[in-house]
Amino acid sequence: MQKKLLYIFGLTVLVGFMSFTLQEDRWKAPEGAKALKNPISSADKAESAKRGAKIFKTRCMICHGTAGKGDGIGGKALTPKPQNLTSSMVQAQVDGELFWKVTNGRNDMIKWGPILTEDQRWDVVNYVRTLK
Template sequence: MNKKRIFPGMTIVMVVSFLFLGFNSHSQEKWVAPLSADKIVNPLKGDVNAAANGQKLYKVLCVVCHGAKGKGDGVAGAGLTPKPTNLTSAEFQSQSDGAIFWKIQTGRAPMASYETSIPENKRWEIINYIRTLKK
């Protein structure tokens, strides 16, 4: 084979691949719940027992990606794109409980939908715990 023909072809493939991977990793749009989610009311808001139960669930279901303190630094999250959300950030915490509920229920790659695998009241317990993670 002629090296002069292969090299330019490989270069083009590599450049296009790097451009695609670079744009792809940064081009995921910000995850915003629909406005209707803000109307979803947390039936367990302020319930200390719900937050304690939520902490137990968080340790089993969420810690692997979001980390022990909710900073998005869990061991399984390291290889994900986009990275898991920092649940302690002001930006995240400024969302309504309904918006967070909607995200947990709906999911978005790489985060799974938990609509059928976590009962509704347990999702609210997790949200009550997440609210305790504020910076």
């Protein structure tokens, strides 16, 4: 009986640690990023997304994969792994949060702000929205 209780306690601690680690890794943009408004009009979003797809294929696909699922060959050795851009967690973020992340990068993700123009970064955000 004592071994069983010790096993359950150990398992509970392990699960608690794992969930803390997973929550710890969730990448959150600062609150101010939510206020960034996508400057691309609804009428122009399809064209913007097409431009974003081209950028994605040359800059992002190596790590995020062809369908944006985070399974690209370049991301296999990265920690944390590239995000699955089709996930509800990513898609639920506002455009400003995604733009901030593309702009600033994190860990092994490149900081695209100095490399891509502001319009190009919004194009990437608009493309990511098509990956649902």
